[in-house]
Amino acid sequence: MDTEPILIPIIPTPYNSKLTCLENYTQLDDEIEQYIEEEIFRPDRKIPLRTAKCVLVGPSSCGKTSLISRLGHNGHIMFNERSPSMRIDYWIQDFEVFRVPFKLQIWDTIGSENVSKSFYRDAQAIMILFDLTKMDTLEEIKRYAEDILRSDPEEQLVFLIGCKKDLLSEAQCRTAEKQLEPILNELYAEYWPVSSLTGKNVQPLFSRVAALSFLRIIHTEIEVMESFRHEAITLNPPDQPEVIKKKRRSCLRCLLI
């Protein structure tokens, strides 16, 4: 099923700026803006397709498959028909981030089964889901996180997602948020409450994940390009621009899926 790309013209804000440990800027910095204009949209080059991997994890029945269905099929798969997932599956969502085509490969996992750690290693973003009506599962959530996350929590974008928001009152949501603050700091994560039943916060959440994943990839590209430029200038006299061009082309290719 083909869907229209979700357009992201500006950096989406977090759900609550007090409940995030991730980048909290709202504007592109000059370096990124210049890279997009001068490198990505260079008239002599086709725009390569950039893809990020995002993995959803969490206890059985917390709402992983429903969240992906809400995004991908706009909830067309009926909730009542939902049964525990039998296999790992993924959905590819298209975006245009600052006019650049971008894909998010969103992986669903099975709550009742352990997934090999290597599965998470190349993910740019990890969403740890829990059921807001079962706050007693938070300890289990912490265990998931410890198993999955790399030793340096800042290396991956981590999102803590409270599912089934429609089943809680606003006051209950606020109480839950207070309980979450220490966990967010521990995981270096950003919190989003969502409802796959009503669709509340679903698209804003994925837009935020896509934009931050995209920016991380672009930062890496700029760093690699700068290091190759520096190396080329040091090793070669400045009148050999072809060497720089060749290196830059091959280094960019290896980063793009």
Ligand SMILES: Nc1nc2c(ncn2[C@@H]2O[C@H](COP(=O)(O)OP(=O)(O)OP(=O)(O)O)[C@@H](O)[C@H]2O)c(=O)[nH]1
């Ligand atoms: N009210 C409400 N119910 C939800 C919501 N999201 C999921 N559910 C229900 O919760 C149950 C479990 O949802 P799933 O999406 O299958 O959960 P899962 O995390 O994929 O579970 P496993 O595949 O077993 O790991 C289903 O009965 C859904 O209809 C929500 O936002 N609101």
Ligand SMILES: [Mg+2]
């Ligand atoms: Mg499932």
